[in-house]
Amino acid sequence: MSGLESLKDVALRPWPANKTDELSRDALLQQIEQLTSERGHLRDITEQSLQANIDAGKDVFNDAKEGSEDDDEEKEAPSMKERKDEILKMQREMASHLDWARFAATNALDLISLVLSADPNKRAPTSFSHTFREAGLNQGLPFGSMGVARENHEHHELKSEERQRKEEQQKRRDLVSKAARMEALDTATDEILKAARNLEKEVRRETKYWQEIVSISDKGWPIQRLRQNVRHVPFGVKYGLPEASDHFKARGFAPLRMDRDGSIILDPYLALKPKTLRVKISEGGKIIGSSQLPVESVVEGLAVEKSIRLARDSLLEEELYHEMSLETRQLLPYGVRLRDSVISADVPGTETSVTARQLLIDCIPRDDKIPDGQGHTYDWLAHSIAEALRLLLTHEHSMRLYRRTQLPSPLTARKQEKKSPPLLRTLLAMLHHLQRVDSLFIYLNTVSSTLRSAGFETPLETSREESWTKLRDTLGKSTKKDLSATDQLLDIFTKPFTGKATLTLPSSQGSQIEQLTIAIRTVIGAPTFGTEYKLALPSSLATDLGLSTENKFQSTTDVTSYLDWILSLHVAHRVLKNEYANRAAAKGNEARVTIASKGSKNGVSVKRDISVELRGGLLALHLSQESSQETHSWSGKGEDVSLKEQVKSWVG
Incomplete structure (x- = not known):
């Protein structure tokens, strides 16, 4: 077999196995x-x-x-037809396999896409195949209609060792997951506490920053919101004057940066040392007066508010000095110079002052100390000049705003030139005008007192500035209703200053009262370029003396000298001649009159030449005779003899 x-x-x-050797x-x-x-x-x-x-x-x-x-059997070689049939058969098999693979892949894609579509974030119709979209989605098949879940398919009983091992693993997983959750909770608690501390810190920081912002806004400072770097610099303060020049207007804004603790960090512009304008009065090379620096009072509130206010004041002072520096180029003929950052201007002296005075204007740090050894006699004048310059600049700002609100001028090809505000020009015009007017009024008061002591009634009316005497009527009838009364008042100072004096001429009894008028006009610019005196004589006096009714003078000396001559001529040619009628004869344009005395014993009258001389407030009569000369004068100190009585005593 x-x-x-x-x-x-x-x-x-199968090989029989022992119960102990069962397969795991x-x-x-x-x-x-x-x-x-x-x-x-x-x-x-x-x-x-x-x-x-x-x-x-x-x-x-x-x-x-x-x-x-089969290997041993001899096979005959296939024919050409058999080979082609075999190739075609293989192609059909490959095609069928490819179709099946494509069908399987498409079904798998549609299945996965349909399962994933349960998530709303993953619903994309393009993830499905064309056939499924046409036959499924377009026919009403909803997304997420299929789901996947895990199920336990263990139907057999585990061994004790494996069960213990799995229980131990499960305990370990539970312990690990519990520890992980506790660690995650601790971490989350720390993060929440850290976030709470950060939030509390940010709240305190924002609260402090907003408190300071509100405090600054309550003081009247305009707050502007910024667009750039909003996180650290959300706001800025505009402390510059809105009508300042372009350069200083750009400097009048500072961002309010937030510090780590919420307080406001001072901007570099606010942290700069504030400056102030200083005016000194020099006489004979010595300082006799200086404008005192403003005393800093205790400001309630934040330090940043004080810094903003000081920065605003400093900006105004710097602009004032800058505008005056530009103005010095036009005032060189009036003795104004700019040297070593100090503006010097010649101040017209007074009658009692022998040495020349100068104004010295510069811009210095606010905390600079006043040098020792300076005089303080004219501190009040220096302080008044500094305040006047500040008022003029603020008035210029108001006028710029007023001009911008008015109808614009017609458009022209010629560009309008921006002129510097008249600050020094107005100051010099006022000082020159007051000095000239006071000097002339002192002379007229002296002359009036002298003529009064000589027995003539010569009332004197003076006005240093006509617009000041008519101020109430001017403000009431003003057409500029948009301007405040302060700006209208300051606008008067920028116009030419005009003073007026009216002196009643000495007259004889029964003659008509005549007055001469002196108008004083001061302007630093065309067409006067200084002070002009216009003397108006009564027409009758001008006709009798052969003089012009109106005469113009450029200095106080010229007008006082001319007044001395006119008054002397008037006393001689009008008063004495009318007093003695046919007995008196005037000679030419000299203040001299020849008076014939009453007849003597032998019937021959004696002629006496009496000349009148008024000079420097002193009135003198000179009697010329053949053998002697006599003189009598009046100085306004209450003489007992009048001029007429003295002449009568001479000529009888």
Whole structure:
């Protein structure tokens, strides 16, 4: 019996195993995998199929034998047609396999996409195949209509050792997960506490910053919101004057930066040392007066508010000095110079002052100390001049605003020139005018007193500035209703100054009262370029003396000298001549009159020459005779003899 025939009736059965040697789950899975690789899919491995294979004698040895017999058989070479048929058959098989693979891949893609579509964030119709979109989605099949879940398929009972091991692993996983959750909770708690501390810090920081912003705004400072760097610099303060010149207007804004603790950091412009305008009065090379620096009072509120106010004041002082520096170029003929950052201007002296005076104007740091050894006699004047200059600049700002609100002038090809504000020009005009007017009025008062002591009634009316005497009527009838009364008042100072004096001329009894008028006009500019005196004489006096009715003079000396001559002529040619009628005769344009005395014993009259001289407030009469000369004078100190009585005593 051959070996194959001996194995014909052999049945294949599993090797009996002991109960203790039962296969574990992992070993059973390994054997199933081996059977799958040897026999194909598990669905074809059944007890009936294995029994059929055994009955048919299909085993390894038989297959090997048949394979060897087939190899030994000689095969004829296939024909061309058989080869083509075989190739076509293989192509059809490959196509069918490809179609099946494509179908399987498409189904798998649609299945995965449909499962993932349960998440709203992953619903993309393009992830499905074209067939599924047409036959499924477009026909109303909703997203997420299929789900996947894990299920436990363990139906066998685990061993005690494996169960203990799994329980131990589960305990460890639970312990680890619990520790991880506790650690995560601790970390979350720390982060929440840290965020709470940061939030509290930010709240305190924002609260402090907003408190300072509100405090600054309540003081009247305009606050502006910024667009750039909003996180650290959300706001800025505008402390400059809105009508300042372009250069200083740009400097009048400072951002309010936020510090780490919420307080406001001073901008570099606010942190600069504030400056102030200083006016000094020099006489003979010595300082006799200086404008005192403003005394800093205790300011309630924040330090930044004080810094803003000082920066505003400093900006005004710097602009004032800058405008005056530009103005010095036009005032060189009036003794104004700019040297070593100091503006010097000649001040007209007074009658009692022998040495020349000068104004020295500069811009210095606010905290500079006053040098020792300076006089303080004219501190009041220096302080008044400094305040006047500040008022003039603020008035110029108001006038700029007023001009901008008016109807614009017609458009022309010629560009309008921006003129510097009249600051020094107005100051010099006022000082010159007051000095000239006071000097003339002192002279007229002296002359009036002297003539009064000589027995003449010569009332004197003076006005240093006519617009000041008519100020109430001027403000009431003003057409500039948009301007405040202060600006209208300051606007008067920028116009030419005009003074007026009216002196009643000496007259004899019964004669008509005559007055001469002197108008004083001062302007630093065209057409006068200084002070002009206009003397108006009565028409009758001008006709009798052969003089012009109006006369103009450029200095106080010229007008006083002319007045001395006119008054002397009037006393001689009008008063004395009218007093003695036919007995008196005037000679030419000299202040001299010849008066014939009354008849003597021998009937011959004596003629006496009497000359009148008024000079420097002193009135003198000179009697000239053949053998002698006599003089009598009046100085306004209450003399007992009048001029007429003295002449009468001479001529009888």
